[in-house]
Amino acid sequence: MRGTTKANKRLCGLFLIIGQLVLFATTGSAQTVTIPIETAGHALVLQVNNHKDLNIIYLGKKLAQKEEYGLIPNSYRQYSDYTGLYNSAYTPSGGRNLLEPAITVTHADGNNSLDLRYVSHKQTWEGEGVSLLSILLQDPVYKFDVTLYFKSYFKEDVIEQWSSVSHNEKGNVILYKYASANVCLKADSYWLRQYHGDWAKEMQPEESRIIHGIKTLDSKLGTRANLFQPSMFMISLDKPATEDEGYVMMGSMEWSGNFKIDLEVDPQNNLRVIAGMNNYSSPYTLKPGEKFETPAFLYTLSGNGKGEASRKLHAWARNYKITDGKGSRLTLLNNWEATYFDFNENKLVELLKDTRKLGVDLFLLDDGWFGNKYPRNDDHAGLGDWEENRQKLPNGIASLVKEAQANGVKFGIWIEPEMVNPKSELYEKHPDWVVRQPKRDEYYFRNQLVLDLTNPKVQDFIYGVVDDLFSKNPQLAYIKWDCNAVVYNAHSAYLKNQNHFYIKYVEGLYNVLKRIRVKYPDVPLMLCSGGGGRVDYGALQYFTEYWPSDNTDPLERIFIQWEYSYFYPALSSSNHVTDWGKQPLKFRTDVAMMGKLGFDIVVSKLNPTDLAFCQNAVKTYDAVKHIIFQGDQYRLSDPQSNSVASLMYVNHDKTTAVVFNYLVNNRYEEGSKMPVRFKGLDPAKKYRVKEINLYPGVNSSIDTDLVYSGDFLMNVGFNPVVNSGRTSVILKIEAAV
Structure with a gap:
């Protein structure tokens, strides 16, 4: 946590007292409770009515007079809300609700209804400008609780929302839907900017008006979940926002697995945003006393267009989320497009000399360095067998790390530890560690399968891959973590309840990453998933940067990086100069400088003028990168x-x-x-x-x-x-x- 001064603490305490004020209003014998959550420019206002329903009555620009929040509902004269739940802060199903729910359950006695009533709330201060509001809701009939969490970042105008579910019924409860957040917006019309794509076609934008019914953004891929559709989106109110004009909300799930975001225009023409993990094939059995916590849904608002909202997200990410968000990044030379799988120690030694000649900080050894019984000479074999290939590297990684030091540069390495080739020793020894249906044919994505991260032994194995590399090579300075397959034929030999697979897989991944970060808190890690297949803040809290796309054609990259830049700051975007495209070397280099600069070229084949340009470009970049990384x-x-x-x-x-x-x-x-x-x-x-x-x-x-x-x-x-x-x-x- 960042340090705070006494003055800052007094200021933050003041805003928590008056900005997060609880207001009471009496109507007859009934009493309502109004709970504003304020940031520097905006407010999310919750209200408990006389039936103890918790509703969202406002999400918009902060009011100067706090006591006026309670008057907001009286200002609207819309069609009847037959249920009193259209603007529920967390809509239950099976009772009087008529719209898309945030939560759906079957109780231990088989009852499918749920009623959630306000019980209490509390606020805590978690640091300079950061507060956490928790609101407890309970079913008046069943011993079933939901706690809603609202973490607000005052200066950055950002809110994270998530939920926690628990019960003490006499038997298990089945959760069929379990959203992180249920947000309500009011406007005359709503416009959605969403993204689609595929490998090398990431972040293609589409904008359309949201009409009545439900628009769903989702993924069912298990891992590499953003391959076809990421969870990032924008909603403009009344008209499509431009860069500097219009009211806009930017949102995203902090989750690296299946997600689901429902956008529903209700009968009153309000917009309901229900975001969370995808409940596809994932009814969750919750035991008495067990707590089920959802990942966070993140959003910010701007009344001055997309650019301002984007800068708020960037500041939040650098200050609170991305590993080393306030630091710098290493420039590098990657060997992939210079050698692909065809290299040996001598070739790599020459590339290390080229790294020094180029003037960058680090040499990155990519795919192909491992496997002996099944050598990794193409993408059909070797994944899972993380020992150095003795023919290519007879002296191991250690000799390359030493050679890098001799050349005054650092050394990094590529791994894909969540995956396995059927043609590998790991697959032969531990077929029970592999995600696959035992009675069905295996179907491969990039000739590989996914390891079962729900299994603690697999988690230990993957952690051990990283830990072993650092234990043997303490000077190792960088990891490129790849993930190139989706989940086919989802089945875990470890789990007794297969309905938990998609959730437990991601939780297992996070367990591994947490362990790595505890032991190696400062090592730069690149999040690479066949390009941008796993770009979200759930994962980026463990990584320093991500790989936007395998498409490094600089003209295409301008468009891809442009759209990513709305949600992620420049220091997190890894951009490499390659031989893709028809543009000149300067154009390719200039595009890569709009983030974290790297090279993936054959330095020895550059003519003297091109080499001089690249060397000067690295020096130029080093002189201005602090502006790119930390500037607005x-x-x-x-x-x-x-x-x-x-x-x-x-x-x-x-x-x-x-x-x-x-x-x-x-x-x-x-x-x-x-x-x-x-x-x-x-x-x-x-x-x-x-x-x-x-x-x-x-x-x-x-x-x-x-x-x-x-x-x-x-x-x-x-x-x-x-x-x-x-x-x-x-x-x-x-x-x-």
Whole structure:
């Protein structure tokens, strides 16, 4: 937890006293309780009515007068709510509810109804600007409890919601649905921005109006769950939000397995968002006294468009969620596209020398270094057998780590520890550790199967893979953790109740990652899942970065990275310069610099000028990466609708900024015909604009002697002169002394 000053503590205590105030209103003999959850700009307001139903009466801009929250329900004259539950904070099923429930159960006596009434609530302060509200709900007939949790981050305007279910009935209870959150929004209309994709086609956006009925975003893949559809989304109120205008909610599940997000426009034209783990094939048997806790649903609101909401999420992620979110990241050279599976120790030694020559921090050894009985010479064999291949690496990983040290660079390694090839010693020895149906044919995804992480022995094995690498090689500096298969024929030889498989798998994964982070808290880990198949904050709390896509064509990457950047800050995005695409080396490098820079090229085949450019680019990047990692991000020109894509990072004191500009459409002599309006600068400050990361021998036409006011640069703009001859331009803006 970050340190706090006495003044900050007094300030946070004050906002908890007056901002999280509990308000009481009396109507006749009945009493209502109003519970506002306030952040810097917004409020989620809960109210307990005289029947002890807990409802959401408001989610929007914070009011100046706290006592007026209780008056909100009287301001609406909508169609009748026959149930009193349309805006329930956690909608039960089987009773008087007529809409999509947040929770569905069968009690120990076979009764399918549930009624949840308010009992009590409490608040705790968990650090500077962070509070946790818990609200206890109980069924008045059954010994069945639900506790709702609302964790608010005051400065960042972010809320996490989750639930906990328990009971003391005389027998087991079956949970058929168990959402993390049940959020209600009021507006004239609602617009959804969602994403779809596949391998190398990640984060393709679609926007549509949400109409009556239920729109569902979900995954049933078990692992690598985001392959076709991630859980990230945006909802605009009244009209589609732009970058800087409109009311928008950004939300996402913090869960790396099957998820389900139901979006329902109710009979009153309100929008209900019910988000949680997917209950597909997963009725959960809950024993008396056992607690079932759901993962968090995360969201933020903005009244000033998508850009502001995005910056709030970035600040929250850096401050509270991503491992080493306030730190830096290592540049690297990866061997994958230089060698694929065809390498030996001598080749790798030469690549280590190239790593030093290039000037990056680390060499990453990718797939293919392991397996002896079944050597990993392609993707058909070896997964699960995590010992060095004696033919390729006769002296083991240790000699490579030592060689890296001799060259003044660090050494990292690729693993895919959750997976197994049928052609492996692990599969032969432990077929009971593999996710597969015993009476059905095996069906493979990338020639592999998934290990059963519900099994504690498998968890120990996977933890041991990582621990063994570090025990033998204490100087190992980086892990790339891959996951390339989905779950087919879901079955666990370990679990007695197969309905628990999809949930217990992810919990098993998190158990392993927690153990790794306890013992190795500072080691950088890349979250890679065939590209962006597992990008969520449930996983990213254990990783320093993620791999957005195996598609490294720089033109495609502009679009992919652009959409990811709404939800994840730049320091978490791993971007590599490769030989994919037809764009020049400078273009490819400039695109990769919009995050955590890496190279996956054959350095020895670069001509002297290209090599000099790459070496200078690394130095340039090292000088500005702190702005990219920790600065505020502004999207200036969207590649989806413009011929030039422009994106900007500004440091917090607004003295320095970096602007990336790319030509994404070269038809009809397209280019930056109009100036690009900058954002986030101080209008009163004076700035100089300089082009950086130039290719050797190329002189910039931009006059660095001119001085512009921040007001001019943000309202008139600046033309980066992007055209078919200058397809990529990076600008550095510095306050004039």
